[in-house]
Amino acid sequence: MACRLAHSTFLFLGPQKRPTEGNRIFPQSSTSTGTYLLKWDALPQRRSKHHFVSFEKRKIVKAVAVPVAPSSADNVEHRQKLSQDYGFRQIGEPLPDNVTLRDIIDTLPKKVFEIDDVKAWKSVLISVTSYALGIFMISKSPWYLLPLAWAWTGTAITGFFVIGHDCAHKSFSRNKLVEDIVGTLAFMPLIYPYEPWRFKHDRHHAKTNMLEEDTAWLPVNKEEFDSSPALRKAIIFGYGPFRPWMSIAHWLIWHFDLKKFRPNEVNRVKISLAAVSAFMAIGWPLIIYKAGIVGWIKFWLMPWLGYHFWMSTFTMVHHTAPHIPFKSSDEWNSAQAQLNGTVHCDYPSWIEILCHDINVHIPHHISPRIPSYNLRAAHQSLQESWGKYMNEATWNWRLMKTILTVCHVYNKEQNYVAFDELAPEDSQPIQFLKKIMPDYA
Structure with a gap:
């Protein structure tokens, strides 16, 4: 099943910033199981004691999602194992939620x-x-x-x-x-x-x-x-x-x-x-x-x-x-x-x-x-x-x-x-x- 990302912990491959819950996360590809692209300018501005820190440039940062309850069904090798165990030729990977x-x-x-x-x-x-x-x-x-x-x-x-x-x-x-x-x-x-x-x-x-x-x-x-x-x-x-x-x-x-x-x-x-x-x-x-x-x-x-x-x-x-x-x-x-x-x-x-x-x-x-x-x-x-x-x-x-x-x-x-x-x-x-x-x- 599709892994749930709410309340997940994120490890960033870049500057260590934590997105607030609710920011949109875009799958890098339909086959990606843990790598996501975040629009950096969508993150909230951070206030220091003396001034606002804002980001003047848009850039794309790579993130790795580590869900609290990882869904092994999203893993290709695991689906292949399930196929063998259940008697299937293929168990399909989860369909993205935005597909109608x-x-x-x-x-x-x-x-x-x-x-x-x-x-x-x-x-x-x-x-x-x-x-x-x-x-x-x-x-x-x-x-x-x-x-x-x-x-x-x-x-x-x-x-x-x-x-x-x-x-x-x-x-x-x-x-x-x-x-x-x-x-x-x-x-x-x-x-x-x-x-x-x-x-x-x-x-x-x-x-x-x-x-x-x-x-x-x-x-x-x-x-x-x-x-x-x-x-x-x-x-x-x-x-x-x-x-x-x-x-x-x-x-x-x-x-x-x-x-x-x-x-x-x-x-x-x-x-x-x-x-x-x-x-x-x-x-x-x-x-x-x-x-x-x-x-x-x-x-x-x-x-x-x-x-x-x-x-x-x-x-x-x-x-x-x-x-x-x-x-x-x-x-x-x-x-x-x-x-x-x-x-x-x-x-x-x-x-x-x-x-x-x-x-x-x-x-x-x-x-x-x-x-x-x-x-x-x-x-x-x-x-x-x-x-x-x-x-x-x-x-x-x-x-x-x-x-x-x-x-x-x-x-x-x-x-x-x-x-x-x-x-x-x-x-x-x-x-x-x-x-x-x-x-x-």
Whole structure:
């Protein structure tokens, strides 16, 4: 994190003068970790007993900042060590406080914001075709190959979600009615109500990594963790071994309760709830009629659980790491949250294709209006202009192990405290994960 200079001690390489608190300090460069330039004529005049001493000439003096609580995250070698420990390729250096989100957006080429109907409908064709292939594989596979068929089909319907995701961000079509129809239809097989998800997801983008306000993943609140032994155990399981499916709980809690929405949103929410209810009322009985309860489990439930694995995993990888802070609203900075607080993660090519590059996630948080098929071009542009500030990884076991066994209870100084540090007697699930999960990056 950016080092705090208030109440720091300064060692000057030149005349020994002490600036008063409040004088502006200008970083010598964006990569400098401790050297600053001060405008000497900005220092106050000093009165002696007999006369004023003033400085007639402007000159630049070099200063070395020695903060009271040095932030080792500003150190290149330390970030490299953290990258290795956490399973990252790169942990980005802190973004300067004076950089705004608009500054970053303005560096992107205009073409990455352009909607291309051919590419948009090509993504629909990819998802429909891959899903149909998955259903065929399930119908023909012997029992021992079913997990592979389910993995493929669950990944394919994750592509449906990404298409609806583009529609919700108004980056699928120039026709907004078409977007609402396609988004609703894409979400229906997932039993995901489109409009409720859209309203909550917009808040995630507006409040990314804002403590108490983000509607995606949040660290566990310590008061809640300590509130009851039963709840504590449930939280430990939920944020530990069950975390790759915790989006199911999020889906149930956030999207079906009308009381969670503003009055002007309720009618649209009801339409989406009617759509998914129709799928359950018509689609499920048809599946059961044709293939029985076992067929419903094979053709719908297992791929749906595969989808939620990706939904949970993608979301937590995008914004969860020991070095990525959640901040209160008075400390939160939009540019830092979207660029420094979002993770780019490379997955195997077949996953990237079926999921329409949703894991090229940093440009999506810089501007949700970038269509999924333009995310790679936008990412390349961001690397050229802002690459040193970006968090990047290739999916690996160490990355997942870090998230599942470390990123638990919120702590302002440390970002996270692991469950087994706070309650070792209840944290057997976390200790179990530490033992069985591979640690290679």
